[in-house]
Amino acid sequence: PFEGLLQIVEEYVKYESALSPSRPIYIVGDSFGGCLAISVAARNPEIDLVLTLVNPATSSAKTSLQAVLPLLETMPSNLPVVQPHLLRYLIGNPLNVAMVSVQNGLSPQETLQEFSNSLTSMLPLVSELGDIIQMGTLVWKLKLLKSGANYANSQLHAVQAEVLLLARGMASIC
Secondary structure: OHHHHHHHHHHHHHHHHHHOOOOOEEEEEEOHHHHHHHHHHHHOOOOOEEEEEEOOHHHHHHOHHHHOHHHHHHOOOOOEOOOHHHHHHHHOOHHHHHHHOOOOOOOHHHHHHHHHHHHHHHHHHHHHHHHHOEHHHHHHHHHHHHHHHHHHHHHHHHOOOEEEEEOOOOOOOO
């Protein structure tokens, strides 16, 4: 699946490059998207690319979830993902999702209230997602992440694009 996704992104980048060959193409890749951006840049050194990578998932093989992937693969694929830690790998950090709806320019008290309201309204949806999303989906996503990270890591030496790397020590991989 990674190769197919990479080809789709690569075709679009080539299309954009053909439209404006004298201008750089900016690619922002967050987590798994960082692996895609690195891979596209490595395979297309002739295209003027500028990458902004936010916590690229190039170290995903070192995560605890990748270590338990063989165990997860033995579980029935239709088993719901009810453990919050596992669900986070599919939907992201619920706290970050709740912060998106908070408006800028509010007082600290208003910000806290709006964040609290957003989180409270979202929590029932998160628990319902756990009942809907099945183990097979999680295993598929982890395998996709692993193959993307492996490919990107094997191609790092070929990247000639300008890169801005934004990293945080405790990033969650999604």
